Amino acid sequence: xxxxxSEERRALRAAxxxxxxxxxxxxxxxxARSGEKTTELWQAVGALGYLxxxxxxxxxxxGGGIGDLAAVCEELAVAxxxxxxTVVSPAIAGTVISRFGTDEQRQxxxxxxxxxxxxFAFAITEPDAGSNAHRLTTTGTRDGDQWVLxxxxxxxxxxxxxxxxxxxxxxxxxxxxxxxPALFVVPTDATGFSAxxxxxxxxxxxxxxxxxxxxxxxxxxxxVGSPDAGxxxxxxxxxxxxxxxxxxxxxTARHALNKAADYARARQVWDVxxxxxxxxxxxxxxxxxxxxxxxxxxxxxxxxxxxxxxxxAGEAANMAKYAAAEAAIAAVxxxxxxxxxxxxxxxxxxxxxxxxxxxxRTAPVSREMVLNFVAQxxxxxxxSY
Ligand SMILES: Cc1cc2nc3c(=O)[nH]c(=O)nc-3n(C[C@H](O)[C@H](O)[C@H](O)COP(=O)(O)OP(=O)(O)OC[C@H]3O[C@@H](n4cnc5c(N)ncnc54)[C@H](O)[C@@H]3O)c2cc1C
Numbered sequence: 001x002x003x004x005x006s007e008e009r010r011a012l013r014a015a016x017x018x019x020x021x022x023x024x025x026x027x028x029x030x031x032a033r034s035g036e037k038t039t040e041l042w043q044a045v046g047a048l049g050y051l052x053x054x055x056x057x058x059x060x061x062x063g064g065g066i067g068d069l070a071a072v073c074e075e076l077a078v079a080x081x082x083x084x085x086t087v088v089s090p091a092i093a094g095t096v097i098s099r100f101g102t103d104e105q106r107q108x109x110x111x112x113x114x115x116x117x118x119x120f121a122f123a124i125t126e127p128d129a130g131s132n133a134h135r136l137t138t139t140g141t142r143d144g145d146q147w148v149l150x151x152x153x154x155x156x157x158x159x160x161x162x163x164x165x166x167x168x169x170x171x172x173x174x175x176x177x178x179x180x181p182a183l184f185v186v187p188t189d190a191t192g193f194s195a196x197x198x199x200x201x202x203x204x205x206x207x208x209x210x211x212x213x214x215x216x217x218x219x220x221x222x223x224v225g226s227p228d229a230g231x232x233x234x235x236x237x238x239x240x241x242x243x244x245x246x247x248x249x250x251x252t253a254r255h256a257l258n259k260a261a262d263y264a265r266a267r268q269v270w271d272v273x274x275x276x277x278x279x280x281x282x283x284x285x286x287x288x289x290x291x292x293x294x295x296x297x298x299x300x301x302x303x304x305x306x307x308x309x310x311x312x313a314g315e316a317a318n319m320a321k322y323a324a325a326e327a328a329i330a331a332v333x334x335x336x337x338x339x340x341x342x343x344x345x346x347x348x349x350x351x352x353x354x355x356x357x358x359x360x361r362t363a364p365v366s367r368e369m370v371l372n373f374v375a376q377x378x379x380x381x382x383x384s385y
Contacts, residue, residue, distance in 0.1 A: 002292050028205070029203060029349050033203060042119075046114075052094070055098055055113070062114075066091070073087065074254075082248055093122060093237075095237060105224060121156050125153060147184065147223060149184055152210065164188060166184070167211075180230055181234050186218065190216050196210050203352035242320065245321050246317070247324070248360065250291055253294075253327050254331075256350070261275065274338070290330065294327045298324060326367075
């Protein structure tokens, strides 16, 4: 193992991988293709404490860090069962509520998030704002002791499986009159809330939805934590999201490389297995190096986040997500090439993976927006937009 990880983390990885392998890619892709969910796996992961491994012990968690949850996410993907909602529900909603929620909010939401009995979606993307979060228009207005939320979101994953959505909206600042970010918990059965499916060609159990908030009335405590902490909360939630997205991608990459190496050792069309041809072996070896580098950066980002360095974690998490996405896309592409015609078959599942893994270049933050961030913050170049 190249990663400098504790014995405990390694044991966690091994246990999660064993669980994931009990289900495996046939289960995962089978469910996705028949339009079914992977609920039993989610429940099993939750029941064993893996979804709450990073949450405080007093709220039913394991008391670990985001690096532990990233290991859970990664090993499930290595086993062929990448659960997109691990990136959202425990990672974003869990960490934001754990760090910034009131005591009441923590008690209400965290035990369920930790056990997997409660699932949250996360909604920031809007049709007319996209990558530009400054243009968000979903707005919460105070009405007595309630909030009234209006606006819309798009491409929100897992809403049909979620009990609530953590929504990034805006509220008016009493002092300046300006709008500032705020996070709301919106139950999916709230009056005035609706969701419509967005059809995609991705083969994955988690689906995406357009959301509409039509004057949704929420209790006063639907706003997470303090009204003044919205921006800090947002950054605190986006770092874990990027770390998890990186782990999701490197897990997928490792699954694809394992498949490719197995195939290249076994398949023989000349006198030697195809893995003996450097044209097959070298791209796989080079990609393995890129994946391990991305894993190291992900590890570092998690370490910084867990140490409370949100700024340092932000830079490392962006870089990790970028590196992991590019390595994962290359890994699946090379795995397909290794499989020849079999790379296109339903049985091998690689063509389905190609579309899914391609997502990591676009979401949760696009490759271009990461490069903008690194150009500006790491290299001190002028802001380009
Ligand atoms: C399968 C899927 C699941 C998703 N799940 C969620 C979810 O659960 N929650 C959620 O909130 N969102 C989710 N998203 C949304 C996702 O985060 C966005 O699609 C992504 O951030 C890009 O935003 P956009 O689609 O509006 O693209 P746009 O912002 O319209 O960008 C289009 C292109 O222009 C580029 N671009 C834009 N601005 C600049 C710039 N200044 N400089 C250089 N290039 C630029 C982008 O990089 C991109 O390539 C999901 C998306 C998909 C496809």
